[in-house]
Amino acid sequence: MLNDRLYYADAYCKSFTAQIIKAAQDAEGNHYVVLENTAFYPTGGGQPHDLGTLNGIAVLNVEEVEDEIRHTLAGSLGSSTEVEGIIDWERRFDHMQQHAGQHILSAAFVELFEFPTVSFHLGKEIVSIDLDVEDVSTEQLDTVEKLANDIILENRLIEIKWVTEDELHHYPLRKQLAVTDEIRLVIIPNFDYNGCGGTHPSATGQVSALKILSTEKHRGKVRVHFVCGGRVLQQLQRKNQELAETSRLVSAPDDGVADAVQKLLETNHSLEKSLADAQDALLTFESKALLDQQEQGIVKAFFTDRTVQQLQKLARLLVAEADELIVLLVAENDNRLQFVAARGASVETSMKQVSSAALPLINGKGGGNESFVQGGGERLVTAEQLLTVMEGSR
The missing domain is CATH 3.30.980.10 (Threonyl-trna Synthetase; Chain A, domain 2)
Structure with missing residues (x-):
């Protein structure tokens, strides 16, 4: 009968003694015992199992399997026929x-x-x-x-x-x-x-x-x-500790943390916008310098530690300035190479053929259309070698 089980008869039972009616090992080799009765609650109904000890050996798991409550243990109980069970009362x-x-x-x-x-x-x-x-x-x-x-x-x-x-x-x-x-x-x-x-x-x-x-x-x-x-x-x-630490970091009292963080976010947003504007201005300046270096309608360059987004912006600035231009850009970042290829409005060469030639060299992936492609992959060749292949494929 379920109501005879000790954990049901008295939920406040912290220790008990019981006879062992089965001692065995599961498929993983873990020792477990089945008792004549138990105060250990087995996992069920959304509630986890109890922890504790049997004869001083830690109970690792308690579950009902084939109508028997198995107590999985950290070790063997040896020849014991009776156990003293102690419930981890704080957990229970x-x-x-x-x-x-x-x-x-x-x-x-x-x-x-x-x-x-x-x-x-x-x-x-x-x-x-x-x-x-x-x-x-x-x-x-x-x-x-x-x-x-x-x-x-x-x-x-x-x-x-x-x-x-x-x-x-x-x-x-x-x-x-x-x-x-x-x-x-x-x-x-x-x-x-x-x-x-x-x-x-x-x-x-x-x-x-x-x-x-x-x-x-x-x-x-x-x-x-x-x-x-x-x-x-x-x-x-936990939340009080987090609040106290945040209060210290923003140099504000506890009840002023929200206002201080809001001001920091506004300042950060303003700084991010200013930085983005400055980066755009630098890219515009850089695009004009690259235009002056074009050879036979091609601008090609490689960089270190540039994002593919920066390459894309630079390429778009360049082809917007010259309809007859082809732009080939490569960036080296850690152990990766990324590239962008773009063409001006009056150029007929497909940039997809540039991508098709470049991607196998770097075991990479990419995407785009006839006018603009980008991709990236492993640094299996140098940036200069990748640029050479891209230029020769157009």
């Missing part, structure tokens, strides 16, 4: 807080807006639920969070009841159940009635607090990220 109670908080939050979404929860994930740092809606407003999130914390502060009892399928009609269940026998209900009277196989505290007050952190769109639904209990303090401490 954290899971109890998060799982009960999820019940409260999901019920609050239904109570206020009829937004059903369709999935739940209890992560190492953050908890999330997926709501079967396309959007949730900030105002709705604030209202739901307030109701959830009101329920927590009221310290309502959290009741556990084992019922039969025939008894379900007595309870206003929040969602349809997937099981039909050994049905376990987790009940917050006059607020939430839900089938659940997880561990929970005995009263909502032990959840302590609940904070919604963020939301995101996920496969047509809204994923809500939140934390409860001790994790709220952890998040507060």
Whole structure:
């Protein structure tokens, strides 16, 4: 019977003794044992498994396989026939807080807006639920969070009841159940009635607090990220440290950080625009110098540490100045070569044939059209050699 399991009989059980009824190794060679009874919660229902020790040996995983609860261990228990189990209580109670908080939050979404929860994930740092809606407003999130914390502060009892399928009609269940026998209900009277196989505290007050952190769109639904209990303090401490460090960096008090960062962003935007204008002016000047160096209607040049975007701008400036011009530019960056080839409006030569000749030499990829191409690849030849091949292919 499920309700005989120690983690169901007493979620606050921190240690126990039990007989070993099976000791074996899995397909990967990991030692595991099956006990006559256990206080270790196995992974299930969105809640991770418990950790702890059996006879001092670390329990690495707990899962239900073929109707038996396997405790995967860091080593062998030898000839032991009985074990003393000790639960990692900090982890267990954290899971109890998060799982009960999820019940409260999901019920609050239904109570206020009829937004059903369709999935739940209890992560190492953050908890999330997926709501079967396309959007949730900030105002709705604030209202739901307030109701959830009101329920927590009221310290309502959290009741556990084992019922039969025939008894379900007595309870206003929040969602349809997937099981039909050994049905376990987790009940917050006059607020939430839900089938659940997880561990929970005995009263909502032990959840302590609940904070919604963020939301995101996920496969047509809204994923809500939140934390409860001790994790709220952890998040507060982490964010406070980040705020303090940011405050120091921008030389502003905590309540003035946002304004200081906004000013920095505005200044940065202005500097980026000024730099872009200066770079464009330099490229214009450089294009005029290259025009003076053209030979037989061709401008060719190679550079070091130039982006392909800069090559493209320079090429466009050059062909805009001379309709009869062909421009061949190559840049060497670390272990890569990049090139651009462009033609003026009165030139008939296809730049695609330039690209076709250049790309195999550098094991590269490129794109473009008859008038303008670009590409890049490995530095298997020198920039000068690539330019020579490009010029000879036109």
